[in-house]
Amino acid sequence: MRLLSGSARLAGVIGWPVSHSRSPRLHGTWLNRHDIDGAYLPLPVGPADLAQLVPALAKTGFAGLNVTIPHKISVMALCDRIDPGAARIGAVNTLVFTETGIEGFNTDGYGFIANLRAHGVNPAAGPALILGAGGAARAVAAALQDEGTPVTFCNRTERNAIALAAALPPGNVLPWEYRSAALGDYALLVNTTSLGMVHHEPLDISLEAATAALAVADIVYAPLETELLKTARALGLAAVEGLGMLLHQAVPGFKAWFGVTPEVDDELYRIVSGG
Ligand SMILES: NC(=O)c1ccc[n+]([C@@H]2O[C@H](COP(=O)([O-])OP(=O)(O)OC[C@H]3O[C@@H](n4cnc5c(N)ncnc54)[C@H](OP(=O)(O)O)[C@@H]3O)[C@@H](O)[C@H]2O)c1
Known part of the structure; x- marks a missing residue:
């Protein structure tokens, strides 16, 4: 030193x-x-x-x-x-x-996009489903929109998703209970909730409806590999961890x-x- x-x-x-x-x-x-x-x-x-x-x-x-x-x-x-x-x-x-x-x-948005690219994932491959409607969701969604990617917000408290979609037009809203069933319509799934983080509840989602082209990103970085990413990898889907977003930002x-x-x-x- x-x-x-x-x-x-x-x-x-x-x-x-x-x-x-x-x-x-x-x-x-x-x-x-x-x-x-x-x-x-x-x-x-x-x-x-x-x-x-x-x-x-x-x-x-x-x-x-x-x-x-x-x-x-x-x-x-x-x-x-x-x-x-x-x-x-x-x-x-x-x-x-x-x-x-x-x-x-x-x-934060720059870091998210740079991390996707570093993992070989094209941020503009198709529509993105964003789980969560907090501060991180807003940065991720704005960055994806800047790439020309349509975004849909899906959040436990739907009024927060509606408010975020209104703040970042033309954002769409999907009710929280459809987060698994609707996956076939998306090229990218991003978890921006705190679910799956150490000392937090797990994220309850099934990836069975996904097409083989779905990429799954989790911005939670503790643990480094969340259960969501383990499931995505087991299904052969591209999986992008959250620590890279922190490093790139x-x-x-x-x-x-x-x-x-x-x-x-x-x-x-x-x-x-x-x-
Ligand atoms: N990798 C990085 O560089 C990076 C950068 C920023 C943030 N993060 C991570 O991103 C996560 C979110 O950060 P944030 O700043 O956006 O937090 P935030 O503004 O507090 O938002 C938290 C989000 O999680 C949802 N949520 C919390 N508990 C839930 C539950 N039990 N069931 C369903 N949804 C739940 C909230 O939904 P409601 O609206 O219903 O409450 C909200 O959408 C954190 O884990 C943070 O560490 C990572």
Whole structure:
């Protein structure tokens, strides 16, 4: 590890709590690999301190920040400019501090699409069924629509799916109870709910109605391979895990802060997953 100079570039992740974040390990690996005079720090910032600390970090010379729960929406009010993609998603996960102010971006959708492509899955192969209607569903759906892919939302609480479809026209809505039976109509299934995550309930779905062309993506990354992905693989379907989305979404921020486009490779998966 290289020692920092007085002009080292600084970035970090703000959240509350932030101790669970894998981003310091991820960006720290890239900083080491590229022998960059810089550091990436976990920064616990509570909701009451956000409005004071973000401009203060910009003034102290930080190049930018990642933003995680619970600040992804509230931080938008502190931005001088918001990228149109982030505005459409309604959340910011990456800040870049420039001479002319604080710029807000959302890289989750980019990370999702880059991860599909890295697994050989064409995001524009056909209609997508998105399970869930929370913040991650919104980023995934907007990114798929940008690829020209029609999206359908299917969510336990149907009014949330209806609201999301209205916010991202022309989104469709499928009642939650048809999530298994309707699969034959889709080229891509994406789980954006928290179901299947460690300490959460499993996702109850059958893939029997799928055609052989269905690709199945799960953005849950703990465990690395969810039951949904195991079932998809057993049926011979393409299966895309969630950790890659997390790794790929970090690329644009690192490039903006440290000036190098980093690689997502097997070693990074091993390091970030703790394996
Ligand atoms: N791989 C990545 O880079 C990445 C990035 C972001 C998020 N994620 C993961 O994505 C997941 C969702 O994150 P989020 O920020 O979108 O969360 P969120 O805004 O809280 O949304 C949670 C979604 O899960 C659904 N849900 C929760 N419990 C359920 C249950 N028992 N049965 C059916 N549906 C249920 C909710 O449905 P209701 O509307 O009915 O409550 C909602 O649609 C998390 O596991 C998170 O770790 C991964």
